[in-house]
Amino acid sequence: MITIHPTSTTLHLFPGEVEELLRQLDGIGFFDDAMLVGSWVMPLYRELFGMPYALRTLDIDFAVKIVRSATSLRSDVERILIDLGYLPSVSQSGIQRFSRESFTVEFIAHRRGGRNDGIVLLRNWNLTACPLPFVDILQRFPFRADLGTFGVVAPLPEAYFVHKLIVCQRRRETGKRDRDLEQCETISRKIDEERLAGVMGAVKFSKPVIQALRLSCAAIDFPLQALGIL
Amino acid sequence: MKVVEKDQIISGMLRDEYQRCQEMVGDLERAASALPKGSLQQRKKCYKGNEYSYYFLKYRDGVRSISKHVAEKDVEVVKEGIALRKKYEQQIKGFKSRMAYLKKILGPDV
Numbered sequence: 001m002i003t004i005h006p007t008s009t010t011l012h013l014f015p016g017e018v019e020e021l022l023r024q025l026d027g028i029g030f031f032d033d034a035m036l037v038g039s040w041v042m043p044l045y046r047e048l049f050g051m052p053y054a055l056r057t058l059d060i061d062f063a064v065k066i067v068r069s070a071t072s073l074r075s076d077v078e079r080i081l082i083d084l085g086y087l088p089s090v091s092q093s094g095i096q097r098f099s100r101e102s103f104t105v106e107f108i109a110h111r112r113g114g115r116n117d118g119i120v121l122l123r124n125w126n127l128t129a130c131p132l133p134f135v136d137i138l139q140r141f142p143f144r145a146d147l148g149t150f151g152v153v154a155p156l157p158e159a160y161f162v163h164k165l166i167v168c169q170r171r172r173e174t175g176k177r178d179r180d181l182e183q184c185e186t187i188s189r190k191i192d193e194e195r196l197a198g199v200m201g202a203v204k205f206s207k208p209v210i211q212a213l214r215l216s217c218a219a220i221d222f223p224l225q226a227l228g229i230l
Numbered sequence: 231m232k233v234v235e236k237d238q239i240i241s242g243m244l245r246d247e248y249q250r251c252q253e254m255v256g257d258l259e260r261a262a263s264a265l266p267k268g269s270l271q272q273r274k275k276c277y278k279g280n281e282y283s284y285y286f287l288k289y290r291d292g293v294r295s296i297s298k299h300v301a302e303k304d305v306e307v308v309k310e311g312i313a314l315r316k317k318y319e320q321q322i323k324g325f326k327s328r329m330a331y332l333k334k335i336l337g338p339d340v
Contacts, residue, residue, distance in 0.1 A: 055243055059250060087314075087321055089257035099254055099321055102328060175242020182239055 002143040002156070004048050013043045013147065017103060018060060021084060023150040025062075028075040030125065031153040034064040035142050037108070037135075041154045044145050045187065049157050053186040055179065059104040063135050063155075066109050070124035077125045081105060094119045096128040110135035137163045141199055158196040161187045162203075162213075162227075169212035185220045193226060200228045241336065248332040248340050251325045258325070262318035266311040270300065 014022065018040070025031065036044075038061035045051040078088065078098075086098035086105060096119075098105040109120045111131035120129045141159035145152045155163070161184055168180035205213070210229060217224050224230065268289025275282050285300040287308060300308050333340055 055239070057243065057247065057250070087258065087261070087318055089254070089261040091253060091257050097254070097257060099258065099325075101321070101324055104250065104254060173242070173246070175238060175245060178239050178242060 001153070003146055003151075004143060005146045013047055014040075017100060019150075021060070021081075021105070022152050024080055024084060025077070026150040026152065028077070028080065030062075030075065030077060031144070031151065033067060033125070034062045034107075035139065035153040035155060037061045037063045037138055037155065037160075039183075041160060042183065044152065044154050045157050045160075048145060049190055051157060051187050051190045053183055055182075058102045059106055061106050061108055063108050063110070063138055064122055064125065064127065064129050065139060066120055066122065066129075067124060072124065073126060074124040075126075077127050079126070094128075095130045106130065108132050108135055110139060134163055134166055137166075137199070137203055140202060141195075156195055156199070157187050158191060158199045161191060161196070162199050165216035166209055166212050169215050181216060181219050184216065184222070188220060188222050191226075196226060197228060244332055244336055245340060248329055248336065251329045251332070255322055255325050255329070258318050258322050262315050262322070265315035265318070266308050267315060268296075268312070270305070270308055270312060 012019070022036070025034070038059065039056035040060050042051075042053045042056055046053060078096075081098045082088065084100070086100040089097050089099065091097060095106065107122070107127050107129040109122070109129035109131050111133050118131075120131050121127075122129055138155035138159050141156040142153050143156050145154065154160075164180045164184050164187075168177045168184070171177040171180065213227060213229060214224060216222075217227065217229075266287060266289075268287050270285055271288050272283055272285050275284075285302070285305050285308075287298045287300050289296055289298075
């Protein structure tokens with residue numbers, strides 16, 4: 001995994017509450033199995049890769065690996081969040097959420113193919129996660145941002161870019177799709193072609209996914225050749 | 231607000247945020263409803279020269295004021311439940327005030 005070390009400006013990338021949360025999770029080794037995803041990776045991309053994007057939502061998402069063999073508790077993340085002042089709740093669809101003031105913490109996991117497995121129980125972290133497709137693209141290309149006293153694992157921007165290009169075409173809400181595309185456009189300006197080729201070469205895409213990539217590339221005026229799609 | 235309406239990405243984000251708050255209010259209200267409401271009070275009574283005390287939970291159900299006896303062994307659980315419910319209510323209030331703010335920006339059709 002690539003590790004990026006701090007500069008003076010990267011030491012306080014996140015608001016206090018978020019930094020406290022990330023520090024605690026890093027302390028228990030949560031990032032061995034999980035990574036920060038969603039719009040909260042954008043402050044990391046801005047500072048570490050020079051990809052400026054200011055808009056972010058107030059929900060903090062973590063993608064967690066499903067380790068089927070892990071049945072014993074490694075660390076009780078639910079307890080840690082409650083001790084940090086987060087209140088647990090369960091949505092009508094059974095998704096576990098934790099909220100504190102205006103922040104909401106949610107966990108997602110990779111969903112294979114078209115199978116709908118319902119909620120995934122992560123016994124080793126005492127959590128449940130919402131299974132979503134294409135999360136593995138993010139999980140296969142992590143980097144660790146060493147932020148001084150703690151670290152955060154997030155997907156490489158190129159993996160995030162490909163993931164967003166795909167999922168934005170599956171969005172029902174145009175607002176979210178536009179926002180995904182805007183993030184892609186920001187990343188595309190500073191994209192590392194070698195790393196992008198690495199992501200594209202490691203993942204096998206179905207025809208509908210390639211079609212989604214085509215549509216998204218056309219929307220942001222990104223050359224398909226750079227994705228290795230002709 | 232016309233300015234926000236002009237930018238689809240920002241207005242979309244604010245609408246998403248409004249929706250998220252709405253969902254969170256629903257989830258938190260559901261979680262809070264499983265917890266005891268009202269306040270725990272202690273009452274002392276003298277009977278045949280001895281003083282006894284017992285706890286009861288006092289809460290409102292519509293216009294009615296209800297007092298419900300709480301067994302000694304359940305007192306701590308009820309106290310914790312009430313404190314937790316207050317935390318949930320505090321968060322619900324926070325999300326509702328955020329929704330009111332967003333509604334002002336996005337207009338009544340949000």
